[in-house]
Amino acid sequence: MLNRRHFIGTLLSSSGLVFAGGMAAQGAHAAPQPAVAVPPAIRAAFLPTGKLRASINLGNPILAQAGPEGRPVGVSVDLAQAFATLLGAELELVVVQAAGKSVEGVLAERADIGFFAVDPLRGAGIAFTAPYVDIEGFYLVRKDSPITSNAQVDVLQNRVVVGKGSAYDLFLTRTLQRATLLRSATSPTVVATFLRDGAEVAAGVRQQLQADAAKHHGLRLLDQRFMVIEQAMGLPKSRGQEAADFLAAFVERMKASGFVAQALQRHHIQGAIVAAPAAAAAAA
Structure with a gap:
């Protein structure tokens, strides 16, 4: 070897x-x-x-x-x-x-x-x-959301949208205990699904979420990454x-x-x- x-x-x-x-x-x-x-x-x-x-x-x-x-x-x-x-x-x-x-x-x-x-x-x-x-994974919420930290995401009333089959999906499936995962068809459609379904949180690649937040008013990223991929x-x-x-x-x-x-x-x-x-x- x-x-x-x-x-x-x-x-x-x-x-x-x-x-x-x-x-x-x-x-x-x-x-x-x-x-x-x-x-x-x-x-x-x-x-x-x-x-x-x-x-x-x-x-x-x-x-x-x-x-x-x-x-x-x-x-x-x-x-x-x-x-x-x-x-x-x-x-x-x-x-x-x-x-x-x-x-x-x-x-x-x-x-x-x-x-x-x-x-x-x-x-x-x-x-x-x-x-x-290494790629950083972040959460996105609405600007008026009471969620201000990653620790507040995993609660019963929250629905977290993630791209089906993505690394974030695999990771959050293992780690989220209380929040409900909603799966969009692909990672680029996460924010669209989040907005359409009125979910509380979107999860994905920081760059993608930032780009989508710039297109849609009233959205913000949480301050800290929740994982490194x-x-x-x-x-x-x-x-x-x-x-x-x-x-x-x-x-x-x-x-x-x-x-x-x-x-x-x-x-x-x-x-x-x-x-x-x-x-x-x-x-x-």
Whole structure:
């Protein structure tokens, strides 16, 4: 295991593509030539169809959203393109509108990689890397709501709207004891559902809630986050441990090189930070 991980680290370190600061992620999707020879077994594990199929969830605007021409753009798209470039493969984007659909697609092997919030329930069939970004989850209420702190949310009379199948849904399903969860179809429709149903609280990504609060008068975010979501890459566990190690090493190199930080800045993302190195996180 150690020898294999050392080899993978050496392979990624020697690849100029990994240190392109995000520029390789914005090019055409035609298959490029990798800077180094990726072992055939690794390529076979990730490319059963000959292309790298990456599940891209537009339900989380911190990771991806529709660009000016309708084509997905964002941190996850940049990482997917950089990984396809490393493999010397063409990238095929499998676009979905909700996290649950992305999980389903990777579990069913309709996609070779995906971008997910780390959660124990999803880990049964998906091998996660360490996180590449941490995203803050916040609550939103009406300005005249008596709720002023997170501690006041979990009471019997409160209904909390959350995107179905999102990391917030999974987390709040486990942790809320008294409040009732209402599920919108996707995370971007949380505030619309909250307003339509007259619910007391909306829960989601800070950036999405802030954008919605700016569109609708009379809404405010609570002052403190209620959770931090670790966003990682993942692949079907059926692809094997060597492939999982390769993807994990890729993520670590992309964090260390500044690629992820530059992608967050380039896409004007707030409410997310580059995750700590895996070794540092494990020691914390």
